[in-house]
Amino acid sequence: MYSxxxxxxxxxxxxxxxxxxxxLLLAGKPMIVHTxxxxxxxxxxxxxxIVCEKEYxxxxxxxxxxxxxxxxVIFVKGGKTRQESVYNSLKHVSCDNVIxxxxxxxMVTVSDFNKLIQCEYLNVxxxxxxxxxxxxxxxxxxxSGLLNREELVNIQLPQxxxxxxxxxAHELSLKEGKTxxxxxxxxYYYCNKPIFCLQGNPYNVKMTEYVDLLYGxxxxxxEFVKEKD
Amino acid sequence: MRxxxxxxxxxxxxxxxxxxxxxxxxxxxxxxxxxxxxxxLGTKQMMSRSCNIDVVAFDISNIDEIPSIVSNIYNKYNxxxxxxxxxxxxxxxxxxxxxxxxxxxTFSVNVFxxxxxxxxxxxxxxxxxxxxxxxxxxxxxGFTPRPGWSVYAMSKAAIIEMSSTLTEELSSYKIxxxxxxxxxxxxxxxxxxxxxxxQSKIMQPETVGKEIARMASLAESxxxxxxxxxxxxx
Numbered sequence: 001m002y003s004x005x006x007x008x009x010x011x012x013x014x015x016x017x018x019x020x021x022x023x024l025l026l027a028g029k030p031m032i033v034h035t036x037x038x039x040x041x042x043x044x045x046x047x048x049x050i051v052c053e054k055e056y057x058x059x060x061x062x063x064x065x066x067x068x069x070x071x072x073v074i075f076v077k078g079g080k081t082r083q084e085s086v087y088n089s090l091k092h093v094s095c096d097n098v099i100x101x102x103x104x105x106x107m108v109t110v111s112d113f114n115k116l117i118q119c120e121y122l123n124v125x126x127x128x129x130x131x132x133x134x135x136x137x138x139x140x141x142x143x144s145g146l147l148n149r150e151e152l153v154n155i156q157l158p159q160x161x162x163x164x165x166x167x168x169a170h171e172l173s174l175k176e177g178k179t180x181x182x183x184x185x186x187x188y189y190y191c192n193k194p195i196f197c198l199q200g201n202p203y204n205v206k207m208t209e210y211v212d213l214l215y216g217x218x219x220x221x222x223e224f225v226k227e228k229d
Numbered sequence: 230m231r232x233x234x235x236x237x238x239x240x241x242x243x244x245x246x247x248x249x250x251x252x253x254x255x256x257x258x259x260x261x262x263x264x265x266x267x268x269x270l271g272t273k274q275m276m277s278r279s280c281n282i283d284v285v286a287f288d289i290s291n292i293d294e295i296p297s298i299v300s301n302i303y304n305k306y307n308x309x310x311x312x313x314x315x316x317x318x319x320x321x322x323x324x325x326x327x328x329x330x331x332x333x334x335t336f337s338v339n340v341f342x343x344x345x346x347x348x349x350x351x352x353x354x355x356x357x358x359x360x361x362x363x364x365x366x367x368x369x370x371g372f373t374p375r376p377g378w379s380v381y382a383m384s385k386a387a388i389i390e391m392s393s394t395l396t397e398e399l400s401s402y403k404i405x406x407x408x409x410x411x412x413x414x415x416x417x418x419x420x421x422x423x424x425x426x427x428q429s430k431i432m433q434p435e436t437v438g439k440e441i442a443r444m445a446s447l448a449e450s451x452x453x454x455x456x457x458x459x460x461x462x463x
Contacts, residue, residue: 028397029398068352068355068356221397
């Protein structure tokens with residue numbers, strides 16, 4: 001069984017709205033609800049841990065009632081950083097395995113979660129190829145090195161980890177005062193265990209700009225995001 | 230177990246639809262809703278006995294009570310698969326004679342109750358594995374201006390737009406929303422709108438009932454999301 005951590009503590013400042021983006025309407029319903037409804041259909045997920053600012057807890061609780069999300073939901077206060085938020089939520093995880101997702105990726109499908117769960121490896125991340133050239137830049141804003149894009153991947157959530165590995169990585173990074181922008185990097189750095197790369201999907205994009213809501217609505221109307229299973 | 234809820238099942242199109250739906254043999258339970266229990270029992274007598282038929286005497290204009298009515302049905306049968314919003318009301322008047330009470334009652338029965346029924350039923354339907362269906366009965370009055378019919382026409386126009394919007398909202402849950410707009414049909418409601426009309430010469434409720442049953446059957450897949458007009462040509 002899995003504990004599901006949903007990161008929803010972001011403020012979404014780039015959206016320029018009073019409400020963080022994960023609570024704005026996407027195709028008529030709050031962005032976070034798209035993920036919650038899909039997760040609620042997965043039997044292998046025992047509990048949903050939502051990391052959010054305290055002030056939005058009541059709002060999410062209302063969504064859970066209105067959209068009839070019949071699952072055990074635990075609320076955890078967001079940390080100062082994404083890393084701290086994940087660490088806070090790990091203290092409430094009761095399963096041996098954890099799936100992490102972010103509310104700002106509402107196009108994730110039930111099939112994406114199922115493939116992650118069915119994958120034989122314990123530590124797995126969706127990744128997507130980088131379709132453009134990426135170079136190194138120095139402090140003086142000059143190109144300082146080349147990178148081979150064939151060797152690079154773009155990390156996409158959701159990810160799954162063995163709780164023991166993820167917790168160890170977080171505790172070690174806390175001890176060393178080292179910060180990471182996501183968890184696959186951290187588990188790779190501290191645990192010396194393989195992290196399998198599952199082929200990600202072009203539609204599972206992160207909503208970062210307000211215009212993404214418009215693209216998102218178009219994507220949600222398409223059959224490949226609308227799941228019939 | 231598949232369950233179908235029908236409002237306005239005591240007479241006219243609602244009764245005809247109930248009879249036809251009972252012949253489909255696609256539903257294990259059919260729940261008939263209307264204010265008059267005696268008339269509902271009359272409908273029940275005319276239906277095929279191949280399924281369980283339940284009657285609920287309830288005035289749908291009591292909108293606050295709809296959530297508990299729907300949850301009672303779900304708790305009893307453990308499924309809600311089809312909702313037929315057929316109950317209707319009209320008291321046709323010219324603008325100057327239309328009272329606030331008339332306006333509110335017409336919208337309560339024709340718009341607010343169907344909307345709340347859609348909302349409450351869809352909360353249960355969204356967990357269904359098979360396709361679920363909502364069929365809303367509008368009217369050609371919803372897009373045809375006639376003096377004295379303003380409130381009724383407004384309410385039916387609302388049902389047409391409600392149906393097309395809910396088609397989009399609910400498609401990801403495999404809930405299909407249909408909108409059927411009958412033209413002149415020999416019902417008690419029609420008598421209020423056109424009292425001098427010879428009802429034997431216009432479309433009969435049975436014709437509409439058959440079409441509703443066809444839409445409610447799992448075999449129908451492509452008529453949702455549109456305002457389907459059914460009328461007799463002269």
